[in-house]
Amino acid sequence: MRYLPKSPADREALLKAIGARSIDDLFAPIPAEYRLQRDLKVPRQMAESEIVDWYRERSRENGDGYATFLGAGAYYHYRPVIIDSLISRGEFLTAYTPYQAEISQGTLQSIFEFQTMICELTGMEVANASMYDGSTAAAEAVMMAVRLTGRRSVVIAHSLHPEYREVLATYAWHQGMPLSAAPFTSTGRIDLKALEESINSDTACVLIQSPNFFGTIEDVAAIADIAHKRGALLVVSIAEAVSLGIIEPPRQADIIAMEAQSFGVPLGFGGPYCGVIATREQFVRQMPGRLVGQTTDKTGKRGFVLTLATREQHIRREKATSNICTNQALVALMANIFMTIYGKVGLRELAKQNLAKAAYAAQQFGKHAKVLFPSAPRFNEFVVQTSEDPYAVNARLLGHKIVGGLPLKKFYPELGNAALWCCTEMTTRTSIDTAVAMVAEGERSVRAGKEPETQGVAR
Amino acid sequence: MKHMTRKATRHVNQNEGLIFEKSSAGKAAWKLPPLDVPEVDTAKLLGAAERKDLGNMPEVSEIEIIRHFTRLSTWNYAIDLGMYPLGSCTMKYNPRVNEVVARLDGLANGHPYQPEKISQGALRILKTLSDCLIEITGMDAITLQPAAGAHGELTGLLIVRAYHQAKGNPRKKVLIPDSAHGTNPATAAMVGYSVENLKSNPKGMVDVAALAAQMDEDVAALMLTNPNTLGVFEQEINKIAEIMHAKGGLLYMDGANMNALVGKVRPGDFGVDVMHLNLHKTFSTPHGGGGPGSGPVAVKQTLEPFLPKPVVITKPDGTLAFEYNRPMSVGRVRAFYGNFGMFVRALAYILANGPDGLRQTTEDAVLNTNYIRKGLDGIYDLPYSTPTMHEVVFSDKLQQKKGVKTGDIAKRLIDYGFHPYTVSFPLIVHGALMIEPTESESKEEMDLFIEAMKSIAEEVQEDPQMVLDAPHSTRVSRLDEVAAARKPVLRWKPAS
CATH class of the missing domain: 3.90.1150.10 (Aspartate Aminotransferase, domain 1)
Structure with missing residues (x-):
């Protein structure tokens, strides 16, 4: 086996040194009746070339070469090539969690820079080293708010990513955290009056997303006022990190739970991604996850260490702020390098291109179908309502090697034939025009009273 | 130094400040293509929501970024440099072919919501890895959704709780040996269980008599690491499982130390009901300085209805699909399907080894x-x-x-x-x-x-x-x- 650095003679020498007759001696502690006397039924050992071929085949079966209008918490942005050059260095790739600070300064300093840039972008005072993803970061942020306020219940915007809501429900299930929903209005924004009525003296926090699941930017200041007036905290989830380049960050929030996938992390069929929690300095001791702090060595030289570990499971065990241990360090490094590449000016220009593409697309779709929630500002996503089933539109579009917007029936049946479309800097005008033509074709056919031609509806 | 060390000598180590200290206005490492749609008036589109300033974000060139991170990297120790004998962390070689196949376009750029018709490659990877891990653990079913070991523990205990709940009583306590990882008690607390410590015997194993005395109908599960954190195989594992099962409790196995067992013995055969694996330990996915990990949870048939949703199923026409209609499920523990990139790598490791390689490992x-x-x-x-x-x-x-x-x-x-x-x-x-x-x-x-x-x-x-x-x-x-x-x-x- 090519990964194992031993010859048969080496193995014999080791056994001899140990004083064992055969390798079986070393497995004697396992009761004989449980020892496996056969080969595992897994595929036979493969050559590297065979492995690469097998995966190339899987890659071809997986939408390779399709343009996409999908967003909804996972965004297709360009990844500058130096991200992979740098994270492929064995010193980053094959290092452990930086507990031994003297030989982990590379990882530690890069996390410190990551924390700094997340603070700059979110307007918060402290940020952690990462969480699993945006959904679990939101759930952990809510639990943090519960600890901070001593209150139990949570009000969640119905315009929060539906899968984030599901994760939160799972986490809340056994913790006695009652959850209630705050609806959205015809603007796509949260219903402020309903929100006000749903907050009571037991509400630990209000959790919203901005830009929300429909791409609409919430009036964070107004929501914060309502929450704070009743002693509740405001937690804001940000799923599309590139929005921070041109959208004012939710500075009025108490905790921000982010998904940094947009910052140079491949779509990768849903993961690994990079969650982050950012908050105010006064709340840092209730924050979950790892934190890197600056300090000095014996000679006064600047250095970095993992700090405030008394919050964490390996010290506090059942009294820890969270059970989180391994997080997303290498993915955070991707995000870190991405933020460094685009920086102060590039991130704004990148966000502006996203804004322009989505604005053009929404305007074009609007000529033939109904673009919902037109009055509030949005970033790079919007909802289009058609007369035709969006699955049918998408089936035709797939023939052009384009993946259409996400049909919303599963998550928001009340919106009817609606789909969530996303445009990034990667979306071409040609793709937009093709998609708009398909929608227009469907609308014409429906008006003419006949079904457009569809070759099997893919769901 | 008593003897001259043979493995290492000092080497030149570049000084390097923070990236912010290299920044100056007008430097750039990015270039966007020309916009192929009309420019927009951001003030008009966004109004008060428009951001005007990005604060102290850096402005640097590409060569500076390359040098910055390359210099930082040389300050790290890594498996690629030598032995990394961290106990319970399983710092093994991270094969490079894993990295190559994870970056193939269709896998790296696959969107989690793309139609299943054009997701068969990813679904096949999920299914093949699941089948392999089920065989390796001797369990009956698996979820790949949890993002790390501790997240797998959380999922496993949620399943334990749902199982007892379905029988009418979620029970109150989880037993945890005093040699356990800190994540075990932290997880039990997150699922609303109180933690009861279990003393080890003089041999460093579970004190079976003490377990029998402590086990009652309030105990939902025992969280056992096997081999335990001393590296000792719990020889009386059959008695431990019997004691748990006799009073209706479940045996949870923390699979952090699975590297001692693969191909030699299967937890499902020695009485484990639910366990998690760490793909970043046993199955060679890189630790990356602290993640990403992946913590699949394998269960026996009785616990299958409670697995997080969705699960992968084979349709009558042989194609693969996600199944969401799972009324008994504990729900979702993460958006989408888990750390897919780690599944690609772990499966590549299994394929490179085969049954003989896994056993020899x-x-x-x-x-x-x-x-x-x-x-x-x-x-x-x-x-x-x-x-x-x-x-x-x-x-x-x-x-x-x-x-x-x-x-x-x-x-x-x-x-x-x-x-x-x-x-x-x-x-x-x-x-x-x-x-x-x-x-x-x-x-x-x-x-x-x-x-x-x-x-x-x-x-x-x-x-x-x-x-x-x-x-x-x-x-x-x-x-x-x-x-x-x-x-x-x-x-x-x-x-x-």
């Missing part, structure tokens, strides 16, 4: 550990003489007499060119040195390690202060962690 891991144990026994105190599998735990009892503790020996090991072992864990051994070489070490590398540890033991006798002041060869000397925690500086700020 386990045998080599156990062989290496026992070789190190033999080499250091007597030089360092071995608190438990019970046979060990994939890791061995010594104590600093002999060195303590000179005022040198496990943490000091660990720091001195750095000067010899090694990453330290796991320090002060498990908690049942005072001053623990926990060593796990994995299968990835050659005899030569282990001989260097043993030689280094012996040399340090001599140094402790002759010049303890030198060991207390270690490391001497690193870029920074011991860092002031107390100051870091007392007045936390968690971000860079411009000089005002």
Whole structure:
């Protein structure tokens, strides 16, 4: 086996040194009746070339070469090539969690820079080293708010990513955290009056997303006022990190739970991604996850260490702020390098291109179908309502090697034939025009009273 | 240094500031293509929501970024540089083909919501990996959704709770041995269970009589690591499972130490009801400086209805699909389907090994550990003489007499060119040195390690202060962690 650095003679020498007759001696502690006397039924050992071929085949079966209008918490942005050059260095790739600070300064300093840039972008005072993803970061942020306020219940915007809501429900299930929903209005924004009525003296926090699941930017200041007036905290989830380049960050929030996938992390069929929690300095001791702090060595030289570990499971065990241990360090490094590449000016220009593409697309779709929630500002996503089933539109579009917007029936049946479309800097005008033509074709056919031609509806 | 160390010498180490200290207005490492749609008036579109300024975000060029991170990287120790004997962390070789296949376009750019019709490649990977892991663990069903080991524990205990709930009583407590990882009790607390500690016997194993006495109908599960954190296989595992099952409890296995078992014995065969795996330990996905991990949870058939949703199913026409209609499910524990990129890598590792390679891997891991144990026994105190599998735990009892503790020996090991072992864990051994070489070490590398540890033991006798002041060869000397925690500086700020 090519990964194992031993010859048969080496193995014999080791056994001899140990004083064992055969390798079986070393497995004697396992009761004989449980020892496996056969080969595992897994595929036979493969050559590297065979492995690469097998995966190339899987890659071809997986939408390779399709343009996409999908967003909804996972965004297709360009990844500058130096991200992979740098994270492929064995010193980053094959290092452990930086507990031994003297030989982990590379990882530690890069996390410190990551924390700094997340603070700059979110307007918060402290940020952690990462969480699993945006959904679990939101759930952990809510639990943090519960600890901070001593209150139990949570009000969640119905315009929060539906899968984030599901994760939160799972986490809340056994913790006695009652959850209630705050609806959205015809603007796509949260219903402020309903929100006000749903907050009571037991509400630990209000959790919203901005830009929300429909791409609409919430009036964070107004929501914060309502929450704070009743002693509740405001937690804001940000799923599309590139929005921070041109959208004012939710500075009025108490905790921000982010998904940094947009910052140079491949779509990768849903993961690994990079969650982050950012908050105010006064709340840092209730924050979950790892934190890197600056300090000095014996000679006064600047250095970095993992700090405030008394919050964490390996010290506090059942009294820890969270059970989180391994997080997303290498993915955070991707995000870190991405933020460094685009920086102060590039991130704004990148966000502006996203804004322009989505604005053009929404305007074009609007000529033939109904673009919902037109009055509030949005970033790079919007909802289009058609007369035709969006699955049918998408089936035709797939023939052009384009993946259409996400049909919303599963998550928001009340919106009817609606789909969530996303445009990034990667979306071409040609793709937009093709998609708009398909929608227009469907609308014409429906008006003419006949079904457009569809070759099997893919769901 | 008593002997000249053979593995490492000092090397030139570039100084490098923070990236913010290199920034100046007008430098750029990015270039966007021309916009193919009309420009927009951002003020008109966004109004008050428009952001005007990005604060202190850096402005640097591409070569500066390459040099910055390359220099930082040289300050890290890594498996690629040498042995990384962290106990319970399983720091094995991370094969490079794993990285290549994970970056193939269709896999790296696959959107989690793209139609299943054009997701068959990803679904096939999920299915094949699931089948392999079920076979390896001897369990009946699996979810790949949890993002890390601790997240797998959370999922596993949610399943335990849902199972008991479905029988009418969620129960109140979870039993956890005193040798367990800190994540175990932290997880139990998150699922609303109180934690009851279980004392180890003098051999370092579960005290079966104590377990029988403590087990009652309030106990939902026992969270057992097997082999445990001493590297000791729980020989009375059948009795342990019987005691749990007799009172309706479940046996949860923390699979952190699965590297001792793959291909040799299957948890499903020795009575485990639910367990998690760490793909970033046993199945070679890179640790990456602390993640991403992946923590699949495998269960017996009775627990299958409670798995998180969605699960992968095979449709009558042979294609694969996600199944969401699972009324008994504990729900979702993460958006989308889990850390897919890690599934690609773990499966590539399994394919590279095959059944013979997986078994040989386990045998080599156990062989290496026992070789190190033999080499250091007597030089360092071995608190438990019970046979060990994939890791061995010594104590600093002999060195303590000179005022040198496990943490000091660990720091001195750095000067010899090694990453330290796991320090002060498990908690049942005072001053623990926990060593796990994995299968990835050659005899030569282990001989260097043993030689280094012996040399340090001599140094402790002759010049303890030198060991207390270690490391001497690193870029920074011991860092002031107390100051870091007392007045936390968690971000860079411009000089005002």
